[in-house]
Amino acid sequence: MIPLSWYLIFAAALFSIGLFGVLSRRNAVAILMGIELMLNAVNVNLIAFWRYLDPVGISGQAFAIMVFAVAAAEVAVGLALVISIYRSRKTVVADDIDLMKW
Amino acid sequence: MAIQIIFLITAVVTLLAALMVVASRHLVHSALWLILALFGVAVLYVLLDAGFFTVAQVLIYIGAIAILFIFAVMLTRRDMRDSGPQHTPGWWLAAILAALMFAGVMIMLISWTGFSTPLPALAADADTLSRLGLALVSPDGYLLPFELASVLLVAAMIGAIYVSLAKK
Numbered sequence: 370m371i372p373l374s375w376y377l378i379f380a381a382a383l384f385s386i387g388l389f390g391v392l393s394r395r396n397a398v399a400i401l402m403g404i405e406l407m408l409n410a411v412n413v414n415l416i417a418f419w420r421y422l423d424p425v426g427i428s429g430q431a432f433a434i435m436v437f438a439v440a441a442a443e444v445a446v447g448l449a450l451v452i453s454i455y456r457s458r459k460t461v462v463a464d465d466i467d468l469m470k471w
Numbered sequence: 472m473a474i475q476i477i478f479l480i481t482a483v484v485t486l487l488a489a490l491m492v493v494a495s496r497h498l499v500h501s502a503l504w505l506i507l508a509l510f511g512v513a514v515l516y517v518l519l520d521a522g523f524f525t526v527a528q529v530l531i532y533i534g535a536i537a538i539l540f541i542f543a544v545m546l547t548r549r550d551m552r553d554s555g556p557q558h559t560p561g562w563w564l565a566a567i568l569a570a571l572m573f574a575g576v577m578i579m580l581i582s583w584t585g586f587s588t589p590l591p592a593l594a595a596d597a598d599t600l601s602r603l604g605l606a607l608v609s610p611d612g613y614l615l616p617f618e619l620a621s622v623l624l625v626a627a628m629i630g631a632i633y634v635s636l637a638k639k
Contacts, residue, residue: 371478371518372587377580379482379515383508385573392565393558398498398543402505405536406489409512411489412524420519421588430599431613433524437531438620442627444536446552449556449631455547456637464485464559 376417384410397451397461401444408440478518485511496557498544506537520593524599 383406390403412433419429455461458468488508495501513528559565580586593599606612 370590371475372589373585374580374587375478376519377586378577379486381573381576381580382486384576385569386486386489386493388572389565389569392568393562394493395557395559396498398540398547399493399501399557401543402492402501402540405505405532405540406508408491409509409532413512414516416516416519416521416524419587420521420593421587421590423636424591424593427599427603427612430521430524430603431606431616433521434527434603434607435616435620437527438624441480441531442537442623444539445627445631448539448636449635451543452546453634461547471623 373417374420376413380410380414383413387426395462397454397463397466398448400463401447401451405440405444408436412436450457474518479514481511481514485515499541502537502540502544505540506533507531509537523603
């Protein structure tokens, strides 16, 4: 049987990869992809903790559903913002979106 | 034994796909690797006896979010196709930070006593899906967060339509 630690190590690695993507990519769409990877790592953790530590309860699954809903809302608004910025400024490079910078 | 092998193959494929998402020069390739990584996570949900989340993962993440990403990539494509660097000049700093993050989480996990909890048996009559559905609509359970999530989704939908609407 698989111990809990395998899932936790996997989720930590996936979260770190997503974090690297968020911090290092220049394209705003790629940054959002990194955020998706991080949210997936969190969800794997939630489901794994539910299955291993609280299989009779339901809280872990309920939280995972909230993360799903928030991820869907986040990506819809985020990509709409990126497309809107692209329309007005012809760029999706995060460095160049400095309208509010002095 | 077979379960472990499936887990290891899935984990390796998913992590490699995730690495390709953040490393690929071509954004469309990144989006396709993202779909593979999301499929890997869906397989892990199967291994965790969470069949509903597998379906939700395939429907919501792969069916909706990944397609949305591909649309966004194609709508903003002219800008930085393959020319120029795809990573910031300080990407090594980001790599060090991510590695530190991983190391920190691992140190915390190893010092935790429940780290290698074995898999508890799921009761044969454990109907987790119907219990989850009841918990989401019962006032003693998660009714309020559930309704708030609906409001959030409506607000996100209206906001996304308004923001991306072409201004006359």
